[in-house]
Structure formats: C-alpha cells, structure tokens
Amino acid sequence: MLSSLMPRGLGRAPLFAATALAVSFTLTPANAEMNWRAADGQTINLMLISHPFVESLKPLLPEFTAKTGIKVTFEELAEQSGFEKLLADLSSKTGTYDVFMTSPLNNWQYASAGWLEPLDPLIADKDKTVADYNIDDFIPSILSAGRWDLTPLKGIGEGSLWTLPINFESYQLAYRPSMLKKLGLEVPKTYADLLAMSDKLALDGPNGKTHGIITRFDRYWDLPYLTFGTMLQSYGAEMLDKDGKLQICSDRSVAATTDFITLIKKASPEGAGAFTWYEAMQGFASGQYVFSLNEANLFAPTYEDPKQSAIADDVGYAPTPLGPDGKRAAAAWIWSLSMNSASQHKDAAWLFMQWVTTKDTMIKTHLAGNMNPVRQSAWDAPEVVKLMQGWGEKPGQYIEAAKTEAEVATIRFPPHPELTRMLDRWAEAIQKSYFGQGDVKTNLCEAQEDIQRMLDE
Amino acid sequence: MTKPAFYALLGPALVLLLSTTYPFLSGIYTSLTNQKLYTPATKFVGLGNYINLLETPLFWTGLANTLTYAAAALAIQLPLGLAFAILLDVPGRLQSFFRSTIVLPLLVPPVVAGLIWKTMMHPQSGVLNWLLAQVGIEPLSWLTSPHMAMASIILIDTWLFTPLATIILLAGLQSVSGEIVEAARIDGANAWQVIRHVKLPLLAPYLLLVALFRVSDSLKSLEIIYSTTKGGPLDATRTLHVMAYEEAYRWSSLGKAMTIVFVLWLVCYAISGVLLSFWQKQEAKSHGQ
Numbered sequence: 001m002l003s004s005l006m007p008r009g010l011g012r013a014p015l016f017a018a019t020a021l022a023v024s025f026t027l028t029p030a031n032a033e034m035n036w037r038a039a040d041g042q043t044i045n046l047m048l049i050s051h052p053f054v055e056s057l058k059p060l061l062p063e064f065t066a067k068t069g070i071k072v073t074f075e076e077l078a079e080q081s082g083f084e085k086l087l088a089d090l091s092s093k094t095g096t097y098d099v100f101m102t103s104p105l106n107n108w109q110y111a112s113a114g115w116l117e118p119l120d121p122l123i124a125d126k127d128k129t130v131a132d133y134n135i136d137d138f139i140p141s142i143l144s145a146g147r148w149d150l151t152p153l154k155g156i157g158e159g160s161l162w163t164l165p166i167n168f169e170s171y172q173l174a175y176r177p178s179m180l181k182k183l184g185l186e187v188p189k190t191y192a193d194l195l196a197m198s199d200k201l202a203l204d205g206p207n208g209k210t211h212g213i214i215t216r217f218d219r220y221w222d223l224p225y226l227t228f229g230t231m232l233q234s235y236g237a238e239m240l241d242k243d244g245k246l247q248i249c250s251d252r253s254v255a256a257t258t259d260f261i262t263l264i265k266k267a268s269p270e271g272a273g274a275f276t277w278y279e280a281m282q283g284f285a286s287g288q289y290v291f292s293l294n295e296a297n298l299f300a301p302t303y304e305d306p307k308q309s310a311i312a313d314d315v316g317y318a319p320t321p322l323g324p325d326g327k328r329a330a331a332a333w334i335w336s337l338s339m340n341s342a343s344q345h346k347d348a349a350w351l352f353m354q355w356v357t358t359k360d361t362m363i364k365t366h367l368a369g370n371m372n373p374v375r376q377s378a379w380d381a382p383e384v385v386k387l388m389q390g391w392g393e394k395p396g397q398y399i400e401a402a403k404t405e406a407e408v409a410t411i412r413f414p415p416h417p418e419l420t421r422m423l424d425r426w427a428e429a430i431q432k433s434y435f436g437q438g439d440v441k442t443n444l445c446e447a448q449e450d451i452q453r454m455l456d457e
Numbered sequence: 458m459t460k461p462a463f464y465a466l467l468g469p470a471l472v473l474l475l476s477t478t479y480p481f482l483s484g485i486y487t488s489l490t491n492q493k494l495y496t497p498a499t500k501f502v503g504l505g506n507y508i509n510l511l512e513t514p515l516f517w518t519g520l521a522n523t524l525t526y527a528a529a530a531l532a533i534q535l536p537l538g539l540a541f542a543i544l545l546d547v548p549g550r551l552q553s554f555f556r557s558t559i560v561l562p563l564l565v566p567p568v569v570a571g572l573i574w575k576t577m578m579h580p581q582s583g584v585l586n587w588l589l590a591q592v593g594i595e596p597l598s599w600l601t602s603p604h605m606a607m608a609s610i611i612l613i614d615t616w617l618f619t620p621l622a623t624i625i626l627l628a629g630l631q632s633v634s635g636e637i638v639e640a641a642r643i644d645g646a647n648a649w650q651v652i653r654h655v656k657l658p659l660l661a662p663y664l665l666l667v668a669l670f671r672v673s674d675s676l677k678s679l680e681i682i683y684s685t686t687k688g689g690p691l692d693a694t695r696t697l698h699v700m701a702y703e704e705a706y707r708w709s710s711l712g713k714a715m716t717i718v719f720v721l722w723l724v725c726y727a728i729s730g731v732l733l734s735f736w737q738k739q740e741a742k743s744h745g746q
C-alpha cells in the first residue's frame with residue numbers, strides 16, 4: 001500500500017522508502033522449533049518511558065506471562081528522568097533493566113559503550129525466534145535506523161541491529177477548523193503563508209483569549225532534532241553538508257530560525273520559551289490554540305479522545321508547511337526496544353522483545369493508541385485503518401497527512417555518541433535569539449564553533 | 458591508652474577516614490581526566506577541564522546564579538525566619554497550633570514542592586496568575602521568563618526552608634534566660650528594646666548557624682530547580698550543581714561533571730569557612746572566653 005508513495009533513488013532513504021538500507025535476513029525454516037516457554041519462571045525488568053505505547057502495553061502483559069511463564073516487572077518514568085536513570089544503570093553494568101525503551105539517537109551512545117546486545121544473532125537463531133516473525137515486514141528504513149556500525153558521523157543503517165522499533169512519529173500541522181472558519185483563513189501551505197497570518201490568529205474564546213500557535217520550545221535537543229528540525233530541514237538546512245561541514249549558521253538555517261522566532265513571538269503566548277512536548281500536546285488539546293505547529297503526529301489519538309481533549313470533534317491535520325523553495329522535509333522519531341548486554345535473563349528478554357514486536361501484539365497496541373505502526377502489515381490491517389480513518393476534519397485526513405510526511409521523514413543527523421549535547425547547544429542558540437540576547441546569526445555561529453570543538457574532541 | 462585499645466579505636470577511625478577521603482580524592486582524580494560513561498578509554502588531562510571550564514562563559518553565569526540564589530535565600534529567609542520566631546515566642550493560645558503548622562513545608566520533599574509550585578505558577582492555568590487577575594494585575598511569567606525565573610525559584614526555596622530558620626531561631630529565643638529578660642524589663646526596657654538589646658545579641662550564634670545551614674544547602678540546591686525550570690529559561694537558573702548534573706547524566710561526561718562539583722565544593726568550603734569562624738568567635742564570646 002505504502003510503497004506506491006515512496007520516492008525512488010534517494011541517497012538517504014525517507015522512512016517509507018523501499019530502497020532503504022535494509023539488510024534482509026534469511027528467515028528461519030518453517031519447521032523450526034521455537035519454544036515460547038524456554039524461560040518459564042524467570043522475571044524480567046523493564047525501563048519504560050511514559051508514552052501511549054506504555055499504556056497500550058500494560059493490559060497485554062498478563063497475556064505474555066500466560067504464554068511464556070515469564071513475569072514482567074517495570075519502572076515507568078518521564079522521558080528525561082527515565083533516560084537519566086537508564087544511563088546510571090547501563091554504565092554501572094548491573095543489568096537492572098533487561099529491556100528498555102530507547103531510540104536510535106540514544107543508542108548511538110549506548111551501542112558505542114557496549115551496553116546493547118546485538119540482535120541479529122537472535123533473529124537468525126531458529127531455536128530462539130518464531131518462524132513467522134517476519135522481520136522483512138518492518139518498514140525497511142525504520143528498522144535500519146536502528147542499525148549502526150559504530151563509526152562516528154556515518155554508518156547508520158550498516159553493521160549490527162541494536163534495536164527493534166515499536167512506533168514512529170513524524171510531524172504535522174494540526175489545526176482547529178472552526179477557528180480558521182471564524183478567522184476566514186485557510187490551512188497554510190507554506191511557512192510564508194503561516195507567517196503572513198501569524199498576527200491575525202488571536203481570538204476571544206469562551207474560556208478567555210486563544211492563541212495562534214503552540215509547539216514545544218525548550219532548550220533541549222528535540223528542538224533542532226525533531227519539531228523545529230522539520231522546519232529547518234524544509235528550509236534546506238541540515239546539521240552537516242555533503243562534505244561533513246557544519247551548517248548550523250548557514251543562510252538557510254539563519255532564515256529558518258529567524259522565521260521560527262517571528263512565528264512564536266507573534267502567535268504564541270507568554271511562556272512559549274519553556275514549552276515541552278507534553279505542554280504542547282496538552283495546550284492544543286485544551287482548545288486554546290488555532291495551530292499545533294510541527295508537533296508529533298502521534299498526539300492525534302489524544303486529540304481525538306473526548307476524555308483527554310476539548311477538541312475531539314474540531315481538529316484537522318495537514319502536512320507540515322513547505323519551505324521557501326517549495327520543499328518539504330521532516331524529522332522522525334522512532335521508539336524502540338533494546339536489550340541490556342548486562343542482562344542476566346537474555347533468553348527471557350528476547351522472548352519479550354519478540355512477542356511485543358510480532359504483528360499480532362503490535363496491532364493490539366496500535367488499536368489502544370500506540371501510533372504510528374512500524375510494520376507494513378499493521379498499516380494494512382483493516383481494524384487499524386478503520387481507527388485512523390476517522391481522525392481529522394474529514395475521513396482519511398490523518399492517514400493522508402501522515403503518509404505525505406512519512407515520504408520525506410528521515411533522520412538527517414550524523415550518528416555520534418554525544419549528538420544530544422551538540423543539539424542542546426544548538427537549541428540554546430535558538431532560545432538566546434528568542435529571548436533577545438544577541439542576533440540569530442551570531443548566536444548560531446557561536447553554537448557552531450562550540451559544536452565543532454565537541455566534534456574535534 | 459593501652460595498645461589493644463589503641464588498635465581497637467584506630468580501626469573505625471581509619472574506616473571513617475577512608476570512606477570519606479577515598480571518594481573525595483577519587484572525585485578530584487576524575488576531574489583531572491576526560492572520563493566519559495560510555496567509553497573505557499580515559500585519558501589524564503591535568504588541569505585541562507578546569508581551564509576549559511573557566512574559559513566557558515556559561516561557567517561564570519552558573520557561578521553568578523549559584524551565588525545569587527544562596528545570597529538571596531539567606532537575605533530573605535534569615536530576617537523572615539527571625540520575625541516568625543519572635544512571633545511564635547510570644548505566649549498565646551494559638552502558639553502551639555502555629556508552631557506545628559509552620560513546619561509543614563519542611564515535610565514536603567523539595568521535588569514535590571517544585572512540582573506543586575510549577576503547577577501554581579503556570580502562566581495560563583496557574584492559580585497565582587488567577588489570583589493576580591482577581592485584583593487586576595497582569596499575569597506574570599513566573600518560571601518562563603529569564604527575568605523572573607530566579608526570583609520564582611527563590612520564592613519556592615523561601616516557602617520550603619524559612620521554617621527551618623524559624624525552628625532554629627525559636628529554639629535560640631527560648632534558651633534566653635527569663636531572668637535576663639526580667640532584669641531588662643525592670644530596668645525599663647520595652648518589648649522592642651528587649652529584642653534588640655537582649656535577645657538578638659544572645660541569638661547571634663543561632664543566626665550564624667542558620668546562615669551556615671542555608672548557605673551550604675542553597676549553594677548545592679538542585680531538586681527545586683530541576684523539578685521546575687531545569688536551569689532555564691535559557692540559562693537564567695542554571696547553577697553550578699545543575700551544570701554538573703547535566704554533564705554527568707545528560708552528556709555522560711564524568712570528568713567535566715566532577716570538575717564543576719569540585720569548584721562548587723571549593724565555593725561552599727570557602728563561604729562556610731568564613732561563617733564557621735564567625736560562629737566560633739560568637740561561641741567563644743557567649744561562653745565568656
């Protein structure tokens with residue numbers, strides 16, 4: 001279904017591209033004996049990061065225990081504190097967490113340190129992996145984003161597979177149809193359109209004044225890597241150019257940053273300089289904003305749920321706006337599961353990872369709010385299609401926006417164990433400019449110098 | 458002392474010495490390396506981390522934030538704690554009620570206090586801005602403006618820790634002998650004069666004790682800041698401790714983190730040393746030596 005949407009022949013493959021750097025496995029023979037009860041009686045401990053995936057997984061855990069005899073305990077923490085605790089545990093090699101939620105970005109550090117169990121040998125072992133696991137069913141570029149040969153700044157999609165994807169997000173423009181109607185405005189197609197309407201977006205609502213735009217804007221890596229990163233990449237600005245030179249203070253990057261700050265200043269409320277993803281999601285769901293700009297498309301199930309949202313019957317989705325050259329590019333975030341190399345229960349851990357990522361379990365999680373699917377068969381599953389079909393101003397709007405975005409969504413950053421530190425520094429430069437401490441160009445160039453130093457270290 | 462007794466006492470003393478000095482010295486050693494959590498290849502870099510740190514503009518911002526936080530916390534909490542202590546020292550029917558309620562904030566873990574205040578300080582949905590709106594005052598960006606965030610953090614710290622100052626100073630006031638106060642009254646001193654000329658001078662060691670506790674605690678404060686602003690917006694509340702925490706747990710750089718920690722220790726040690734010497738002088742004075 002999706003392959004028809006995929007661009008061909010790109011050097012770097014967007015998420016849905018069939019031409020991605022996938023390494024295909026020879027699947028286990030059909031007569032292989034794999035025993036789901038091979039680790040009966042063992043207990044595994046998970047580190048889970050708060051996310052709709054976790055909510056969708058919890059009710060399914062008794063099924064896993066019934067099937068395998070393996071007891072599952074877990075800790076669930078918010079993103080930042082979860083990763084901090086995980087780092088403390090992984091570095092001490094105590095093996096407290098057998099399996100944990102992670103992402104390619106985090107894994108570039110964990111894999112360098114030897115804290116991750118490579119998964120290829122397990123997948124290839126017919127005694128350990130069920131015959132119909134079908135690794136080729138994963139969208140190739142999403143799977144291969146978890147593969148890295150440990151070479152700094154390159155080698156993504158090559159070498160060992162460190163992680164199995166459980167969902168992926170890209171970004172979208174969510175909007176309130178009723179508000180746009182009241183304002184007499186259309187959904188913007190380009191950033192220029194959005195800029196032109198940015199000072200006309202305030203309205204008086206029943207619960208006080210409403211604002212134009214909400215998006216996360218904190219001083220952390222997710223700003224240039226994900227949400228603002230999507231705008232940046234649509235302006236043609238990436239962290240490194242083809243020759244490996246930093247492009248943080250290039251003209252395109254300066255233009256994107258200047259426009260982003262203008263948008264926030266004109267259309268966001270006080271406090272916009274400290275919004276996290278959670279506040280961005282809650283803020284838009286509360287009905288106080290016309291647009292949620294370039295936020296995660298997997299917030300849609302929250303917006304659509306009347307229990308969690310005031311806008312369930314009044315929300316629409318569009319692809320992120322086009323850049324000045326009519327180009328659209330988007331970032332991607334892939335939540336994944338990895339195994340701790342210090343785990344004392346690797347067989348049980350693998351059974352768990354395998355069970356979560358089978359087609360059946362994945363579909364159950366998607367139906368309970370874990371978006372977006374990472375298996376082709378899950379995208380094709382009628383019950384999943386039916387669920388997503390209803391999201392948006394008109395039927396199929398969410399799927400259409402998500403697919404349009406997925407065609408151009410990929411990780412356009414070099415793998416490096418300290419990439420988050422570099423991106424944090426980048427985000428600081430953007431925030432400095434927003435708070436009026438120096439001009440955009442100077443701030444970005446200073447950040448670029450610092451980041452060059454980090455790369456040289 | 459007999460030989461067996463000497464050795465029996467030497468053992469625990471050595472254990473105590475080693476258990477405190479070893480981590481400390483190992484921390485200093487780490488600060489002289491480029492140790493990172495994710496790589497076993499650790500190099501000795503001498504004073505490299507210290508030189509880099511001093512050359513980083515953010516370090517000076519962090520140091521200034523750390524000192525501002527501690528100085529402001531002390532400058533507000535000492536007089537406020539004293540005022541509460543004096544009020545609670547006045548005999549009255551409600552005294553025991555207020556004495557027990559004023560310590561309630563001390564029972565709240567700082568992270569929880571931070572989260573409670575963060576909710577109350579939310580620019581759109583927080584109760585503080587709602588209260589301001591009731592009296593016609595424009596909403597404030599409590600934690601989200603670089604100009605206000607530090608003041609808001611200090612406000613939270615004040616709510617949480619003024620009771621500590623109050624308790625210590627109240628204990629001090631109650632240790633003032635009734636006879637001295639009585640004697641002053643007979644000599645014609647009014648209530649204010651009793652406080653100013655009798656109680657306050659006798660309270661000096663207690664005031665220094667509060668200063669010592671609050672300064673060293675607030676120089677090292679992390680929980681309130683991390684649960685509210687995480688050092689932001691921008692770098693407005695980034696103290697040395699926040700910087701060290703980020704180096705270690707966001708970026709895995711133990712060498713750099715320990716460098717900041719050691720500099721912070723030096724700052725704490727120097728300031729506490731000065732306060733301690735004042736305290737010892739006061740102690741000596743109050744014991745008539």
